[in-house]
Amino acid sequence: MGEPEIYCPQCTWRPLGTSRWLCTPKMGGCGTIWNTFWTGGVCPGCGYRWEITICLACRKFSPHRDWYHWPEPATHEEQHEREAEDSSSH
Numbered sequence: 874m875g876e877p878e879i880y881c882p883q884c885t886w887r888p889l890g891t892s893r894w895l896c897t898p899k900m901g902g903c904g905t906i907w908n909t910f911w912t913g914g915v916c917p918g919c920g921y922r923w924e925i926t927i928c929l930a931c932r933k934f935s936p937h938r939d940w941y942h943w944p945e946p947a948t949h950e951e952q953h954e955r956e957a958e959d960s961s962s963h
């Protein structure tokens with residue numbers, strides 16, 4: 874298993890290490906500001922798990938899990954092609 878790529882499912886914006894989300898009091902949150910991808914959507918202030926995460930670029934909400942894009946398991950053939958490409962580019 875590789876690492877998932879994390880980006881907005883609607884506009885493909887990638888969160889930065891410096892990106893911050895608000896546990897928004899308007900929606901019953903506690904006002905904590907943190908990077909939601911460090912905790913898997915769990916607010917470190919009140920422990921609430923946010924099922925939705927707003928994109929700081931397009932301002933649209935998406936389910937938190939939809940931000941994680943796991944690599945497709947490559948078939949043997951595809952892997953072989955990729956290796957051939959790598960060696961020819963050197």
Ligand SMILES: [Zn+2]
Nearest residue numbers: 881884928931
């Ligand atoms: Zn977006």
Ligand SMILES: [Zn+2]
Nearest residue numbers: 896903916919
């Ligand atoms: Zn909170």
